[in-house]
Amino acid sequence: MSSPPAAEPQSTKGPRTTTKTAPAKARTPRRTHSESARRQHAPSHRLETPQLDALHLELDRWFAANARELPWREPSCSPWGVLVSEIMLQQTPVVRVLPVWLDWMERWPEPADLAREASGEAVRHWGRLGYPRRALRLHAAALAIVEEHGGTVPGTYEGLLGLPGVGDYTAAAVAAFAFGERETVVDTNIRRVHARLVSGTALPAPSLTAAEMRLAEALMPEDPALSVRWNASVMELGALVCTARSPRCMDCPVRAECAWLAAGEPPPSYVPKGQAWHGTDRQLRGAVMAVLRVAEAPVARELFERTPADLGFAAEGTAVPLAALHRLNSAPEQLERALDGLVRDGLAELHDGDYRLPA
DNA sequence: CATCCGTGGGA
Protein backbone atom coordinates (compact mmCIF):
# COMPACT_ATOMS: atom_id res chain seq x y z
CA MET A 1 0.00 0.00 0.00
CA SER A 2 2.88 2.30 0.56
CA SER A 3 5.70 2.82 -1.76
CA PRO A 4 8.94 1.22 -0.72
CA PRO A 5 10.91 3.72 1.30
CA ALA A 6 14.44 3.76 0.19
CA ALA A 7 16.68 3.00 3.10
CA GLU A 8 19.52 5.01 1.79
CA PRO A 9 21.78 7.30 3.67
CA GLN A 10 19.95 10.55 3.86
CA SER A 11 22.97 12.67 3.92
CA THR A 12 26.07 12.46 1.90
CA LYS A 13 27.88 13.56 5.00
CA GLY A 14 30.35 15.49 2.99
CA PRO A 15 32.98 17.65 4.64
CA ARG A 16 31.59 17.80 8.13
CA THR A 17 33.72 20.75 9.00
CA THR A 18 35.77 18.96 11.56
CA THR A 19 37.93 21.98 11.99
CA LYS A 20 36.41 23.02 15.25
CA THR A 21 37.42 20.32 17.64
CA ALA A 22 38.71 20.49 21.16
CA PRO A 23 35.74 21.96 22.94
CA ALA A 24 36.62 23.67 26.15
CA LYS A 25 34.55 21.28 28.11
CA ALA A 26 34.45 17.86 26.59
CA ARG A 27 31.61 15.68 27.60
CA THR A 28 32.71 12.49 29.20
CA PRO A 29 31.74 9.72 26.84
CA ARG A 30 29.54 7.13 28.36
CA ARG A 31 30.67 3.56 28.32
CA THR A 32 28.04 0.93 28.32
CA HIS A 33 28.42 -2.78 28.25
CA SER A 34 26.76 -2.86 24.91
CA GLU A 35 29.20 -0.35 23.56
CA SER A 36 32.18 -2.38 24.63
CA ALA A 37 30.53 -5.34 23.03
CA ARG A 38 30.11 -3.22 19.94
CA ARG A 39 33.73 -2.22 19.96
CA GLN A 40 35.07 -5.72 20.05
CA HIS A 41 34.75 -6.59 16.44
CA ALA A 42 34.12 -10.02 17.79
CA PRO A 43 33.82 -11.95 14.58
CA SER A 44 32.64 -14.60 17.04
CA HIS A 45 29.82 -16.13 15.17
CA ARG A 46 29.03 -14.49 11.91
CA LEU A 47 26.08 -16.43 10.70
CA GLU A 48 26.83 -16.43 7.02
CA THR A 49 24.38 -19.10 6.22
CA PRO A 50 21.92 -19.54 3.38
CA GLN A 51 19.13 -19.38 5.95
CA LEU A 52 20.27 -15.97 7.10
CA ASP A 53 20.54 -14.74 3.54
CA ALA A 54 17.00 -15.92 2.94
CA LEU A 55 15.84 -14.16 6.08
CA HIS A 56 17.38 -10.92 4.89
CA LEU A 57 15.65 -11.20 1.54
CA GLU A 58 12.28 -12.07 2.99
CA LEU A 59 12.22 -9.21 5.45
CA ASP A 60 13.55 -6.77 2.90
CA ARG A 61 10.77 -7.68 0.53
CA TRP A 62 8.18 -7.37 3.29
CA PHE A 63 9.55 -3.98 4.30
CA ALA A 64 9.33 -2.70 0.73
CA ALA A 65 5.65 -3.60 0.60
CA ASN A 66 4.51 -2.80 4.12
CA ALA A 67 6.66 -0.11 5.69
CA ARG A 68 4.86 3.00 6.84
CA GLU A 69 5.59 6.21 5.03
CA LEU A 70 7.08 8.41 7.71
CA PRO A 71 8.51 11.86 7.00
CA TRP A 72 11.74 11.16 8.88
CA ARG A 73 12.34 8.20 6.56
CA GLU A 74 12.27 10.36 3.46
CA PRO A 75 15.66 10.65 1.79
CA SER A 76 15.23 14.43 1.93
CA CYS A 77 14.98 14.40 5.72
CA SER A 78 18.00 15.97 7.40
CA PRO A 79 20.03 14.25 10.13
CA TRP A 80 18.57 16.83 12.49
CA GLY A 81 15.09 15.68 11.55
CA VAL A 82 16.08 12.08 12.19
CA LEU A 83 17.59 12.97 15.55
CA VAL A 84 14.48 14.87 16.62
CA SER A 85 12.28 11.98 15.55
CA GLU A 86 14.32 9.42 17.43
CA ILE A 87 14.17 11.33 20.69
CA MET A 88 10.46 12.04 20.29
CA LEU A 89 9.86 8.36 19.58
CA GLN A 90 11.47 7.23 22.83
CA GLN A 91 8.65 5.47 24.66
CA THR A 92 6.14 7.27 22.48
CA PRO A 93 3.95 5.92 19.65
CA VAL A 94 4.43 7.16 16.09
CA VAL A 95 0.93 8.56 15.72
CA ARG A 96 1.41 10.96 18.58
CA VAL A 97 4.88 12.04 17.45
CA LEU A 98 3.90 12.90 13.89
CA PRO A 99 2.12 16.27 14.41
CA VAL A 100 4.67 17.48 16.95
CA TRP A 101 7.58 16.51 14.74
CA LEU A 102 6.06 18.39 11.80
CA ASP A 103 5.60 21.47 13.96
CA TRP A 104 9.17 21.30 15.23
CA MET A 105 10.66 20.90 11.78
CA GLU A 106 8.79 23.90 10.52
CA ARG A 107 9.61 25.93 13.60
CA TRP A 108 13.21 24.85 14.04
CA PRO A 109 14.51 23.41 10.77
CA GLU A 110 18.09 23.38 12.00
CA PRO A 111 19.80 22.83 15.36
CA ALA A 112 20.81 26.50 15.50
CA ASP A 113 17.17 27.54 15.27
CA LEU A 114 16.30 25.61 18.40
CA ALA A 115 19.51 26.64 20.12
CA ARG A 116 18.48 30.28 19.86
CA GLU A 117 15.31 29.65 21.85
CA ALA A 118 14.81 29.52 25.58
CA SER A 119 14.63 25.93 26.76
CA GLY A 120 11.11 26.58 27.97
CA GLU A 121 9.95 27.03 24.38
CA ALA A 122 11.11 23.51 23.60
CA VAL A 123 9.14 22.26 26.59
CA ARG A 124 6.06 24.26 25.59
CA HIS A 125 6.03 22.96 22.05
CA TRP A 126 6.70 19.45 23.25
CA GLY A 127 3.00 19.47 23.99
CA ARG A 128 1.63 16.31 25.54
CA LEU A 129 4.23 13.92 24.18
CA GLY A 130 5.25 12.97 27.70
CA TYR A 131 8.63 12.81 29.42
CA PRO A 132 9.22 16.54 28.86
CA ARG A 133 12.81 16.19 30.00
CA ARG A 134 13.39 14.94 26.49
CA ALA A 135 12.51 18.40 25.19
CA LEU A 136 15.03 19.90 27.57
CA ARG A 137 17.71 17.48 26.44
CA LEU A 138 16.92 18.07 22.78
CA HIS A 139 17.40 21.78 23.39
CA ALA A 140 20.68 21.05 25.17
CA ALA A 141 21.68 18.80 22.29
CA ALA A 142 21.02 21.64 19.85
CA LEU A 143 23.28 23.90 21.89
CA ALA A 144 26.00 21.25 21.95
CA ILE A 145 25.68 20.70 18.20
CA VAL A 146 26.14 24.43 17.60
CA GLU A 147 28.96 24.90 20.07
CA GLU A 148 30.88 21.69 19.60
CA HIS A 149 30.02 20.51 16.10
CA GLY A 150 29.73 23.66 14.05
CA GLY A 151 25.97 23.42 13.87
CA THR A 152 25.80 20.05 12.11
CA VAL A 153 24.66 16.81 13.67
CA PRO A 154 27.66 14.54 14.30
CA GLY A 155 27.62 11.53 12.01
CA THR A 156 29.28 8.89 14.14
CA TYR A 157 28.09 6.72 17.00
CA GLU A 158 30.64 8.25 19.37
CA GLY A 159 29.85 11.80 18.41
CA LEU A 160 26.14 11.25 18.78
CA LEU A 161 26.53 9.47 22.10
CA GLY A 162 28.09 12.62 23.50
CA LEU A 163 24.88 14.58 22.99
CA PRO A 164 22.41 15.05 25.87
CA GLY A 165 19.49 12.68 25.70
CA VAL A 166 21.25 10.41 23.23
CA GLY A 167 21.96 6.96 24.57
CA ASP A 168 23.11 3.71 23.07
CA TYR A 169 20.01 3.12 21.00
CA THR A 170 19.56 6.65 19.66
CA ALA A 171 23.24 7.05 18.77
CA ALA A 172 23.18 3.84 16.77
CA ALA A 173 19.82 4.64 15.17
CA VAL A 174 20.82 8.12 13.98
CA ALA A 175 24.20 6.92 12.74
CA ALA A 176 22.42 4.22 10.78
CA PHE A 177 19.27 5.94 9.53
CA ALA A 178 20.66 9.41 8.92
CA PHE A 179 24.22 8.56 7.89
CA GLY A 180 24.05 5.05 6.53
CA GLU A 181 26.49 3.64 9.06
CA ARG A 182 26.51 -0.04 9.91
CA GLU A 183 25.54 0.08 13.56
CA THR A 184 23.90 -2.46 15.82
CA VAL A 185 20.53 -0.90 16.46
CA VAL A 186 18.66 -2.55 19.31
CA ASP A 187 15.36 -1.20 20.51
CA THR A 188 12.41 -2.83 22.23
CA ASN A 189 10.91 -3.95 18.91
CA ILE A 190 14.12 -5.55 17.69
CA ARG A 191 14.67 -7.24 21.03
CA ARG A 192 11.22 -8.76 20.92
CA VAL A 193 11.58 -9.99 17.33
CA HIS A 194 14.94 -11.58 18.10
CA ALA A 195 13.56 -13.18 21.24
CA ARG A 196 10.77 -14.87 19.33
CA LEU A 197 12.33 -15.50 15.95
CA VAL A 198 15.69 -16.76 17.19
CA SER A 199 15.56 -17.49 20.90
CA GLY A 200 12.06 -18.93 20.94
CA THR A 201 10.84 -16.95 23.92
CA ALA A 202 7.75 -14.79 24.14
CA LEU A 203 9.65 -11.81 25.50
CA PRO A 204 13.26 -10.65 25.70
CA ALA A 205 15.07 -10.56 29.03
CA PRO A 206 13.97 -7.84 31.47
CA SER A 207 17.08 -5.82 30.65
CA LEU A 208 19.31 -5.69 27.59
CA THR A 209 22.05 -8.30 27.79
CA ALA A 210 25.44 -8.58 26.11
CA ALA A 211 24.25 -11.78 24.50
CA GLU A 212 21.45 -9.89 22.78
CA MET A 213 23.89 -7.35 21.39
CA ARG A 214 26.06 -10.15 20.09
CA LEU A 215 23.10 -11.81 18.48
CA ALA A 216 21.93 -8.57 16.88
CA GLU A 217 25.40 -7.99 15.49
CA ALA A 218 25.60 -11.52 14.14
CA LEU A 219 22.26 -11.22 12.36
CA MET A 220 23.10 -8.00 10.51
CA PRO A 221 24.11 -8.07 6.87
CA GLU A 222 27.73 -7.17 6.26
CA ASP A 223 26.98 -4.51 3.70
CA PRO A 224 26.28 -1.16 5.41
CA ALA A 225 23.34 -0.21 3.18
CA LEU A 226 21.78 -3.61 3.68
CA SER A 227 22.39 -3.44 7.43
CA VAL A 228 20.54 -0.12 7.62
CA ARG A 229 17.68 -1.64 5.72
CA TRP A 230 17.72 -4.71 7.97
CA ASN A 231 17.62 -2.68 11.15
CA ALA A 232 14.66 -0.69 9.91
CA SER A 233 12.90 -3.82 8.72
CA VAL A 234 13.19 -5.73 11.97
CA MET A 235 12.06 -2.67 13.90
CA GLU A 236 9.07 -2.22 11.60
CA LEU A 237 8.16 -5.89 11.86
CA GLY A 238 8.12 -5.57 15.64
CA ALA A 239 5.97 -2.47 15.44
CA LEU A 240 3.42 -3.76 12.95
CA VAL A 241 3.34 -7.56 13.18
CA CYS A 242 5.44 -9.02 15.97
CA THR A 243 3.77 -6.83 18.57
CA ALA A 244 3.94 -7.26 22.31
CA ARG A 245 0.29 -8.15 22.64
CA SER A 246 -1.60 -10.31 20.18
CA PRO A 247 1.10 -10.61 17.50
CA ARG A 248 -0.26 -11.05 14.00
CA CYS A 249 1.67 -14.18 13.17
CA MET A 250 -0.60 -14.89 10.20
CA ASP A 251 0.80 -11.82 8.50
CA CYS A 252 4.41 -12.50 9.43
CA PRO A 253 6.76 -12.94 6.49
CA VAL A 254 9.16 -15.09 8.53
CA ARG A 255 6.74 -17.21 10.54
CA ALA A 256 8.17 -20.35 8.94
CA GLU A 257 11.50 -19.63 10.62
CA CYS A 258 10.12 -18.48 13.96
CA ALA A 259 11.51 -20.45 16.90
CA TRP A 260 8.74 -19.27 19.20
CA LEU A 261 5.99 -20.48 16.87
CA ALA A 262 7.85 -23.74 16.34
CA ALA A 263 7.97 -24.21 20.10
CA GLY A 264 4.22 -23.78 20.33
CA GLU A 265 4.15 -20.17 21.52
CA PRO A 266 5.33 -20.78 25.08
CA PRO A 267 4.19 -18.05 27.51
CA PRO A 268 6.67 -15.55 28.96
CA SER A 269 8.73 -16.87 31.85
CA TYR A 270 8.16 -13.72 33.86
CA VAL A 271 5.59 -10.98 34.19
CA PRO A 272 6.74 -7.45 33.46
CA LYS A 273 5.77 -5.27 36.35
CA GLY A 274 3.76 -2.27 35.37
CA GLN A 275 4.52 1.23 36.49
CA ALA A 276 2.35 2.80 39.12
CA TRP A 277 0.62 5.95 38.05
CA HIS A 278 -2.33 7.05 40.16
CA GLY A 279 -1.25 9.13 43.10
CA THR A 280 2.38 9.25 42.04
CA ASP A 281 4.66 12.25 41.79
CA ARG A 282 4.81 11.68 38.06
CA GLN A 283 1.10 12.19 37.73
CA LEU A 284 1.30 15.38 39.73
CA ARG A 285 4.29 16.68 37.80
CA GLY A 286 2.43 16.01 34.60
CA ALA A 287 -0.55 18.01 35.83
CA VAL A 288 1.67 20.93 36.86
CA MET A 289 3.45 20.94 33.51
CA ALA A 290 0.10 20.93 31.71
CA VAL A 291 -0.69 24.20 33.51
CA LEU A 292 2.69 25.80 32.81
CA ARG A 293 2.61 24.91 29.13
CA VAL A 294 -0.57 26.84 28.49
CA ALA A 295 0.08 29.69 30.92
CA GLU A 296 0.83 33.02 29.28
CA ALA A 297 2.22 34.45 32.49
CA PRO A 298 3.96 33.05 35.59
CA VAL A 299 1.60 31.05 37.81
CA ALA A 300 1.35 31.81 41.50
CA ARG A 301 1.98 28.94 43.84
CA GLU A 302 -1.41 29.49 45.52
CA LEU A 303 -3.14 28.56 42.31
CA PHE A 304 -1.55 25.14 42.44
CA GLU A 305 -2.63 24.74 46.05
CA ARG A 306 -6.23 25.71 45.40
CA THR A 307 -6.37 28.00 48.43
CA PRO A 308 -7.98 30.92 46.64
CA ALA A 309 -11.72 30.67 46.29
CA ASP A 310 -11.89 28.20 43.49
CA LEU A 311 -9.88 29.59 40.68
CA GLY A 312 -11.34 33.01 40.40
CA PHE A 313 -7.87 34.20 39.51
CA ALA A 314 -6.91 31.59 37.02
CA ALA A 315 -5.61 33.22 33.90
CA GLU A 316 -7.59 32.28 30.87
CA GLY A 317 -6.61 28.93 29.50
CA THR A 318 -5.20 27.62 32.74
CA ALA A 319 -8.52 26.97 34.45
CA VAL A 320 -9.03 23.53 32.93
CA PRO A 321 -5.56 22.10 33.65
CA LEU A 322 -5.67 23.68 37.11
CA ALA A 323 -8.97 21.99 37.81
CA ALA A 324 -7.48 18.68 36.68
CA LEU A 325 -4.55 19.27 39.02
CA HIS A 326 -6.85 20.02 41.95
CA ARG A 327 -8.89 16.94 41.25
CA LEU A 328 -5.83 14.88 42.11
CA ASN A 329 -6.27 16.11 45.65
CA SER A 330 -2.63 15.57 46.50
CA ALA A 331 -1.08 16.21 49.88
CA PRO A 332 0.68 19.58 50.30
CA GLU A 333 4.03 17.90 50.83
CA GLN A 334 3.63 15.95 47.62
CA LEU A 335 2.86 19.11 45.68
CA GLU A 336 5.92 20.66 47.26
CA ARG A 337 8.02 17.69 46.22
CA ALA A 338 6.67 17.78 42.68
CA LEU A 339 7.32 21.50 42.25
CA ASP A 340 10.80 21.22 43.71
CA GLY A 341 11.51 18.31 41.45
CA LEU A 342 10.42 20.22 38.36
CA VAL A 343 12.63 23.16 39.29
CA ARG A 344 15.54 20.86 40.07
CA ASP A 345 15.13 19.16 36.69
CA GLY A 346 15.07 22.48 34.87
CA LEU A 347 11.49 22.06 33.69
CA ALA A 348 10.27 25.05 35.69
CA GLU A 349 11.61 28.21 37.26
CA LEU A 350 10.53 29.87 40.47
CA HIS A 351 10.53 33.67 40.78
CA ASP A 352 8.91 35.42 43.73
CA GLY A 353 6.50 32.59 44.35
CA ASP A 354 5.54 32.33 40.70
CA TYR A 355 6.27 29.33 38.51
CA ARG A 356 6.91 29.40 34.79
CA LEU A 357 8.65 27.50 32.04
CA PRO A 358 12.39 28.22 31.92
CA ALA A 359 13.09 31.46 30.10
C1' DC B 1 21.19 -2.40 38.39
C1' DA B 2 16.65 -0.71 39.95
C1' DT B 3 14.09 3.24 39.77
C1' DC B 4 12.30 7.33 38.09
C1' DC B 5 10.47 10.05 34.44
C1' DG B 6 4.41 11.43 31.01
C1' DT B 7 0.89 10.32 28.03
C1' DG B 8 -3.18 8.43 25.79
C1' DG B 9 -4.98 4.79 22.68
C1' DG B 10 -6.19 0.10 22.34
C1' DA B 11 -7.01 -4.69 24.17
Place this chain on the structure above:
DNA sequence: TTCCCAAGGAT
Protein backbone atom coordinates in the same frame (compact mmCIF):
# COMPACT_ATOMS: atom_id res chain seq x y z
C1' DT C 1 -13.12 0.02 33.21
C1' DT C 2 -8.69 -1.24 34.04
C1' DC C 3 -4.50 -2.44 32.45
C1' DC C 4 -0.77 -2.51 29.21
C1' DC C 5 2.92 -0.31 27.18
C1' DA C 6 5.43 2.65 22.91
C1' DA C 7 11.89 3.82 18.20
C1' DG C 8 14.98 4.97 26.20
C1' DG C 9 17.98 7.75 29.07
C1' DA C 10 20.00 9.27 33.33
C1' DT C 11 21.10 8.41 37.92
